[in-house]
Amino acid sequence: MSIEVKETCTGCGVCVRACPFGAMKVAEGKARIGDACTLCTVCVRSCPYHAITIERPTIPVERFAEYKGVWVIAEHEGGTLKAVSFELLGEGGRLAKGLGGELAAVLVGNDVAGLVKPLGAYGADKVYVIEHKLLESYTTDAYTDVLAAVIARHKPSIVLFGATIDGRDLAPRVAARLRVGLTADCTGLEIDEKKRLVQIRPAFGGNIMASIVSHSRPQMATVRPRVMKAPKPDETRNPKVERVEVTLDSVTVRTKVLERVTELTKPSEKIEEAQIIVSCGRGIGKQEQLKLAYELAEVLGAAVGGSRPIVDCGWLPHQQQVGQSGKTVSPRLYLAAGISGTIQHRIGMQSSDTIIAINKDPEAPILNLANLGVIGDLFQIVPKLTEQLRALRQAKELR
Amino acid sequence: MKIIVCVKQVPEITEVKIDPVTHTLVREGVPSILNPFDEFAVEEALRIREKHGGEVTVITMGPPQAREALVKCLAMGADRAILLTDRAFAGADTWATAYTLSLAVKRLEHDIILCGKQAIDGDTAQVGPELAENLGIPQITFVKKVEVDEKARKVLVHRETEDGYEVIECRLPVLLTAIKGLNEPRLPSLMGIMSASKKEIQIVTAADLAVNVEEVGLKGSFTEVVQVFAPEPRQKGTVVSEADPDSAAKRIVEFLQAQAII
Numbered sequence: 001m002s003i004e005v006k007e008t009c010t011g012c013g014v015c016v017r018a019c020p021f022g023a024m025k026v027a028e029g030k031a032r033i034g035d036a037c038t039l040c041t042v043c044v045r046s047c048p049y050h051a052i053t054i055e056r057p058t059i060p061v062e063r064f065a066e067y068k069g070v071w072v073i074a075e076h077e078g079g080t081l082k083a084v085s086f087e088l089l090g091e092g093g094r095l096a097k098g099l100g101g102e103l104a105a106v107l108v109g110n111d112v113a114g115l116v117k118p119l120g121a122y123g124a125d126k127v128y129v130i131e132h133k134l135l136e137s138y139t140t141d142a143y144t145d146v147l148a149a150v151i152a153r154h155k156p157s158i159v160l161f162g163a164t165i166d167g168r169d170l171a172p173r174v175a176a177r178l179r180v181g182l183t184a185d186c187t188g189l190e191i192d193e194k195k196r197l198v199q200i201r202p203a204f205g206g207n208i209m210a211s212i213v214s215h216s217r218p219q220m221a222t223v224r225p226r227v228m229k230a231p232k233p234d235e236t237r238n239p240k241v242e243r244v245e246v247t248l249d250s251v252t253v254r255t256k257v258l259e260r261v262t263e264l265t266k267p268s269e270k271i272e273e274a275q276i277i278v279s280c281g282r283g284i285g286k287q288e289q290l291k292l293a294y295e296l297a298e299v300l301g302a303a304v305g306g307s308r309p310i311v312d313c314g315w316l317p318h319q320q321q322v323g324q325s326g327k328t329v330s331p332r333l334y335l336a337a338g339i340s341g342t343i344q345h346r347i348g349m350q351s352s353d354t355i356i357a358i359n360k361d362p363e364a365p366i367l368n369l370a371n372l373g374v375i376g377d378l379f380q381i382v383p384k385l386t387e388q389l390r391a392l393r394q395a396k397e398l399r
Numbered sequence: 400m401k402i403i404v405c406v407k408q409v410p411e412i413t414e415v416k417i418d419p420v421t422h423t424l425v426r427e428g429v430p431s432i433l434n435p436f437d438e439f440a441v442e443e444a445l446r447i448r449e450k451h452g453g454e455v456t457v458i459t460m461g462p463p464q465a466r467e468a469l470v471k472c473l474a475m476g477a478d479r480a481i482l483l484t485d486r487a488f489a490g491a492d493t494w495a496t497a498y499t500l501s502l503a504v505k506r507l508e509h510d511i512i513l514c515g516k517q518a519i520d521g522d523t524a525q526v527g528p529e530l531a532e533n534l535g536i537p538q539i540t541f542v543k544k545v546e547v548d549e550k551a552r553k554v555l556v557h558r559e560t561e562d563g564y565e566v567i568e569c570r571l572p573v574l575l576t577a578i579k580g581l582n583e584p585r586l587p588s589l590m591g592i593m594s595a596s597k598k599e600i601q602i603v604t605a606a607d608l609a610v611n612v613e614e615v616g617l618k619g620s621f622t623e624v625v626q627v628f629a630p631e632p633r634q635k636g637t638v639v640s641e642a643d644p645d646s647a648a649k650r651i652v653e654f655l656q657a658q659a660i661i
Contacts, residue, residue, distance in 0.1 A: 171525075182493065184493075208627050255539060255569045257567050261563045263563035264562040353637075356651060389661065
């Protein structure tokens with residue numbers, strides 16, 4: 001690996017201010033690179049004269065042994081860790097044991113020290129804390145710069161990201177920066193006899209499964225939320241903490257988030273986080289009838305989803321669409337009411353733990369997928385089901 | 400505006416199966432289509448051109464028959480099409496694909512690069528961001544609205560998040576990945592189809608890109624598929640027909656209790 005400053009450098013010092021690791025200085029009218037350089041490429045982008053170049057050759061196989069331990073990139077929002085972070089720690093811990101290495105979490109944000117303790121409780125032996133005001137909320141550039149640099153410096157063997165909206169934006173950017181492989185949206189991870197990470201994922205809409213290995217280090221993957229099990233937290237654990245100091249300049253963050261708009265506020269609208277999803281299809285007939293689903297969801301503590309036709313009609317926001325052009329979900333229970341079960345829909349929900357289907361058509365393909373299929377009229381069955389569950393809940397509360 | 404759209408030809412996935420004997424993909428007789436998410440990308444490119452002028456170039460990497468996907472884009476209204484095709488490109492993972500695309504894109508003027516959020520065969524959503532990194536330009540993924548400010552050379556974009564959207568501003572050049580809902584893709588008109596058949600598709604090989612063949616295709620890939628297998632079939636369930644809604648609901652409640660879900 002090498003970084004070079006070309007003749008076109010004017011010694012203007014822009015790169016000195018841009019370097020997150022304080023590795024640049026200007027001497028004798030030219031930029032100079034110090035030992036703190038992590039080859040993060042921020043200076044390359046910042047240079048107005050295109051005078052800095054980085055060559056990052058691929059890591060040869062002989063040096064794979066230098067890469068040790070498992071890293072989990074923690075994701076958080078509004079001061080709390082997302083469930084996927086705990087799931088990754090559970091899985092990461094299992095892999096670290098298989099490799100005989102340490103499990104570390106990487107916490108990127110601003111004023112996030114309070115999240116160290118829970119990361120430890122869920123299994124992190126060590127937490128790297130990277131805090132800066134420009135890391136307050138997610139941007140591709142700032143997060144890629146600091147993560148690629150810290151990964152290049154510490155050389156973990158495995159790095160796991162949640163396959164969330166931001167995780168799937170960030171992980172490929174970091175992987176490309178480091179020139180390493182990345183496997184998307186894994187649903188299974190194993191360590192093989194050669195101590196390699198075997199990454200298992202569905203492809204072709206879940207019609208096939210593929211096992212994938214990486215010929216580069218670190219081995220990087222994004223992991224589908226809600227597939228791995230979060231471990232039981234142990235509040236007595238105290239992880240080692242390593243603070244990584246960075247200086248960032250807003251100039252190198254090329255996207256500017258002007259506003260964050262929250263449209264879905266209720267748990268009943270968030271299908272990705274839901275343990276139970278009540279989902280409706282064309283069979284619901286009218287938008288007003290969706291209230292039957294919301295009432296059932298309320299007693300079950302569920303979210304409401306839908307298949308493509310009712311989203312296309314504008315009855316439900318796109319964020320709540322399950323299926324190929326919407327979201328892939330795998331809740332504990334998926335209750336499909338009035339959904340025939342086209343392949344495009346099944347792709348989005350066939351990995352659910354348990355599936356119940358209510359449909360008036362005995363030929364509906366969804367019935368073949370269901371653990372329990374009920375042939376009947378949803379307009380009669382769903383209200384009765386809500387009523388019975390509500391009575392059960394009240395009886396429980398009285399006890 | 401110079402707009403480049405990266406597209407992929409994909410199999411109609413509903414037809415893809417694993418051969419139970421050989422454990423390999425059965426592709427014979429499986430029809431190919433333009434990746435549905437790429438249609439949103441092409442449509443948005445055409446709309447930007449209609450509003451601001453410029454040129455829309457579609458580009459794909461694939462076997463010779465991938466030209467069919469480009470023909471569809473031309474029929475929708477794209478100005479020109481480039482097919483990156485070479486035996487050396489075969490077997491590329493997302494990194495090798497993005498790297499090869501970047502070599503071709505670097506030779507073209509580009510203000511906006513559009514991709515579908517993911518292809519429906521691999522579902523990785525990785526090529527867009529990996530291409531942006533190879534080009535050294537910013538990216539905005541999962542985009543559901545785009546406004547171009549030509550004078551300021553900026554875009555204002557709505558990016559879908561888990562519970563809403565972000566409003567993001569970014570200077571050009573930028574790479575955007577399109578989701579469903581960005582627009583309603585047009586159907587190729589008869590005129591479009593006729594003129595598409597007359598437009599030339601530029602063929603680009605590894606030699607044209609002056610690339611080291613060790614760095615593209617299977618050899619240039621960092622990941623390797625070591626096994627493909629059929630997913631475990633779901634356990635056969637019970638299907639009941641209950642005329643009385645009360646007893647139907649009761650069956651569901653009992654099932655939920657037996658499964659310890661409630």
